[in-house]
Amino acid sequence: ISVIFLKACLLASLTIFISTFATSQIFTVVVTVFVYFIGHLQGTAREFWLQGHSAGWLARTFLAVVALLFPDLQLFNLADEVVAGAAIPLAIFLKTAALGGFYTVIYLLFATAIFSAKEL
Numbered sequence: 001i002s003v004i005f006l007k008a009c010l011l012a013s014l015t016i017f018i019s020t021f022a023t024s025q026i027f028t029v030v031v032t033v034f035v036y037f038i039g040h041l042q043g044t045a046r047e048f049w050l051q052g053h054s055a056g057w058l059a060r061t062f063l064a065v066v067a068l069l070f071p072d073l074q075l076f077n078l079a080d081e082v083v084a085g086a087a088i089p090l091a092i093f094l095k096t097a098a099l100g101g102f103y104t105v106i107y108l109l110f111a112t113a114i115f116s117a118k119e120l
Contacts, residue, residue, distance in 0.1 A: 006100030
């Protein structure tokens with residue numbers, strides 16, 4: 001349950017960050033949904049791209065930038081293992097929690113910086 005909470009916090013902080021520069025509510029919702037899908041599909045796309053192609057330094061750099069900007073939300077899907085009855089190793093849980101906390105703090109810091117620079 002805590003992993004689901006961390007994923008929700010990450011998505012909420014991302015939505016707050018996007019809303020600081022968005023001009024409308026619908027733009028915020030659409031961009032957040034796109035980032036959600038990118039976050040869930042980036043691991044699969046990265047594996048396909050690296051296995052299917054002989055990726056050069058440019059492709060690897062692009063994939064690294066995408067992985068840095070968009071959190072890999074597939075890592076937060078630990079509920080499948082719990083439902084199957086498998087125990088989640090503590091190292092994987094801590095890595096996922098650290099990733100969620102890191103992105104949440106970064107998105108909130110960026111949102112604070114952008115909002116502080118705005119004139120009200």
